[in-house]
Amino acid sequence: MTSTSTAPGAAAGPDAPRPAHRETLRTHHGDTVTDPFEWLRDKEDPQVIAHLEAENAYADARTAHLAGLREELVQEFVGHTQETDLSVPVRRGDWWYITRTTAGDDYPAFTRVAESPELPRGAGGVPAIEPGELLPGEQMLLDAQAAAKDAEFFSLGGLAPSPEHDLLAHAVDLAGDERFTIVVTDLTTGTVIDESVTGTGYGLAFSADQQWIFYARVDDAWRQHQIWRHRIGGDPSADELVLEEPDERFTVWFERSRDGKALVLQSSSTTTAEAWILDLADPTAAPRPAGGRRDGVDYTVEWAGDRLLVVHNDGVEGFALAEAPLDAADSSAWTPLLSAGEGERLLGVESFAGCVALELRAGGLAAVRVIPRRADGSLDVEAAWDVDHGGELDVVELDTNPAWDSPALRYQLTSLLTPATVAQVDVASGERTVLRLTPVPGYDPELYREQRLWATAEDGTAxxxxxxARKDVPVDGTAPGYLYGYGSYEVSIDPSFVPTRLSLLDRGLVVAIAHVRGGGEMGRDWYEQGKILAKKNSFFDFVAAAAHLVDQGLVAPDRLSAEGRSAGGLLMGAVANLAPERFRAIIAGVPFVDALTTILDPSLPLTVGEWEEWGNPLESEEVYRYMKEYTPYANVRPVEYPAIFASTSLNDTRVFFVEPAKWVARLRETVTSDQAERPILFRCEMVAGHGGRSGRYRKWEQRADELAWLLDQLGATARV
Incomplete structure (x- = not known):
């Protein structure tokens, strides 16, 4: 099936919403700024809601001609998905835990089956289970589809079985604001025994005696700042505070050790960390220090049974691995084991009875390094080896490995051409076994090619x-293109397989990811070169990548699109201002486009913690002036711009809806491009969060809406 359309972006429609000007003044460092659209921040104002609804209606009208293409895309997304499917079973104690999906259901079901010699076996000794066919004795733990009922939004924030596997805790968000209710179920009876704890953050863990459950709370600025314990079945007003972080730059989180003996609690900013250990056999005891806090020293702690393992940056580039006694209170007890190699960045470590596994970045890609244990439990660093499959763009990451004494290590492998693959490696022999290659119906990898390219930024950085791309797409400067970017918080956008991209590739698009500075792809220094007073490097890098695709004849200069989400939306807004002529169309999802206004207001969610990423414009005039120079909302120019599709969610707690609302309003009244051909659209999900709609079919519909618009703008609606 193919689609046809009018000339790109030429669909006529009603007039775009134009919100009224209501001037708001602010002055910092002697600079007074007049903001006509700040009033859109108040979502309790009926006029604000009316404006958002008008924006949605306008977007509907301007994309009405794409209804057929949207449906076609949804059918392609569904067609490339084995709708009734299941995960690789995971062994926890005497049970195998399974996640199942069913055709037509937005949400999965979580089940388990007892370990038994009678179970049919597949690769690696894992139970062989067919999609859609329950095993004898397989028990339903949580039917998320049924739990969601008629909810417009449903998201799980955690799922944890108890040590004896007779209780299950899960956390659920029904609004999209990432505040969860904890539900505890007795698995022997199927009865909910506690759902009294509400408004929590991320994280769930049981005490060893199963009398307590640990959880986190967030403050008014949506900073996860406290860890609490709740006696199951008790009154939540009697819950006990375990740890509180008063420094607004820091957030807290916790993790139960693999052997179930300890709870590792951490508090971290983007540059500094502190850790504590709590004995789960004595759950009401106070946590004890396990590393201390020193400004600029970033680290994570792993409970390794008979010792602590620490990945840290204390005096080293690229981070290092150290060990310490279980009772170590500060870094003076850290004993070095190994440091990152040239071009590497150690990310974290997981410990097992027979080895430890390091997650790292090497050569710009995620990798896993295995360090065997000697007979006495010490680590044989000289015998370390990498899990490697030899692909140019292979991404290797640890999978779920809950068993302390497992002889095999599970990991995931993917690339732009390789669907997510779960495999395991025998630690003693190094033998690799593929447990599951995600089925992608209708996909033939032989039709496509992947490669690594290098652009040169204006300062000479590669x-x-x-x-x-498809192999049959000519390299003659005529192909439409799509370039994705992020570039903040040391987050890496790895070249992973994304099934919905096939709908772009099969319409002749060249699809690329620009790994710009500010991300973590090339290590810690790569991140440092794209933050605070070096933030503009992220934007220069993206423009250089766009130019390289055109210069190499890979894409047409007038058919290149771009996309970024959240902080990547800031990237989109910045490059639209910096080099609007480079892009035909831009998707900006939940975009952080009014960065300066947000970072100037410490009362807003997460702002204080963001100062280590962007700088503090309240204290530093230099930071203020620099941010003002690149903040997208403050720098819209009266020139021709690309077509822009911005999206947000009313309940987003990370990037408020007001940022794209203001940005779109300013774009519409400033740019000189013909908005009949290059429309500026804005959608606001009225019940959703930072990740957009919940449920896989709803997400596919939302994605089809964006991509249908993009393909129409590029004149690439027909399949090749």
């Missing part, structure tokens, strides 16, 4: 690009 910027990596990951690219995938």
């Amino acid at each position: 910027v990596p690009i990951s690219l995938v």
